[in-house]
Amino acid sequence: DEDDMSENDILYYCRECDVLLKCSDNMFVAPFYGCTSTIPLLIVTEFIPNGSLYQTLRKGLPSGERLDGSQKTIIAMGIADAMRMIHEKGAIHRNLKSGNILLDDKLFPRVTDFGLSRFLEEGNSSSFLMTQSVGSPHWMAPEQFESSDYTNKIDVYAYGLLLWEMLTGKTPFDKYKGAQLAIAVCQKNERPHVPSDTPSALKSLIKSCWDRDPDNRPTFDEIFKKIS
Numbered sequence: 001d002e003d004d005m006s007e008n009d010i011l012y013y014c015r016e017c018d019v020l021l022k023c024s025d026n027m028f029v030a031p032f033y034g035c036t037s038t039i040p041l042l043i044v045t046e047f048i049p050n051g052s053l054y055q056t057l058r059k060g061l062p063s064g065e066r067l068d069g070s071q072k073t074i075i076a077m078g079i080a081d082a083m084r085m086i087h088e089k090g091a092i093h094r095n096l097k098s099g100n101i102l103l104d105d106k107l108f109p110r111v112t113d114f115g116l117s118r119f120l121e122e123g124n125s126s127s128f129l130m131t132q133s134v135g136s137p138h139w140m141a142p143e144q145f146e147s148s149d150y151t152n153k154i155d156v157y158a159y160g161l162l163l164w165e166m167l168t169g170k171t172p173f174d175k176y177k178g179a180q181l182a183i184a185v186c187q188k189n190e191r192p193h194v195p196s197d198t199p200s201a202l203k204s205l206i207k208s209c210w211d212r213d214p215d216n217r218p219t220f221d222e223i224f225k226k227i228s
Contacts, residue, residue, distance in 0.1 A: 020032035
């Protein structure tokens with residue numbers, strides 16, 4: 001209904017179309033087939049049959065199977081490959097989380113939901129002045145809560161939490177809500193407990209991704225090479 005559409009709704013729709021148009025040539029990004037320019041606003045994409053990574057980690061696949069270690073590794077690599085391309089194109093996702101990763105018929109990941117994405121300022125490939133806190137709080141980097149300058153490294157922080165989520169099947173910071181979450185992440189520098197049996201290289205990668213200092217977080221190109 002046109003009367004129910006806010007300016008922000010239309011803005012997010014246009015952003016999503018823009019990012020998908022420029023970034024969906026990567027096999028790990030949801031393919032973009034087209035969109036409508038009139039109400040109802042629709043994005044046409046491929047049907048991706050196995051639901052979200054969020055659902056799969058908690059309830060299994062529609063077949064009832066659970067992801068094994070090799071499948072999770074391929075998913076982690078695919079997301080990193082998609083994100084390094086997205087960053088190379090000058091975009092920042094701003095809402096990377098397991099609920100926005102769909103699994104196709106081969107259980108390959110497809111990054112979706114670019115409504116909150118932005119392209120970085122022309123001539124500046126790493127930073128963008130953002131004054132509004134956006135995204136899903138449980139996957140948000142400290143600098144997003146603080147509504148200060150932040151870079152595309154917020155996506156790397158979210159990726160670290162996503163890796164932890166694949167290890168544990170849990171939602172990060174699930175005991176916190178609202179202001180409690182911001183205080184825990186920003187002021188107390190809390191991070192989820194990494195299981196003790198996690199391989200040391202993976203544990204190191206996760207912790208580097210969610211480092212308090214964005215400059216200490218790796219790029220997605222570095223992440224992809226480490227995993228591969």
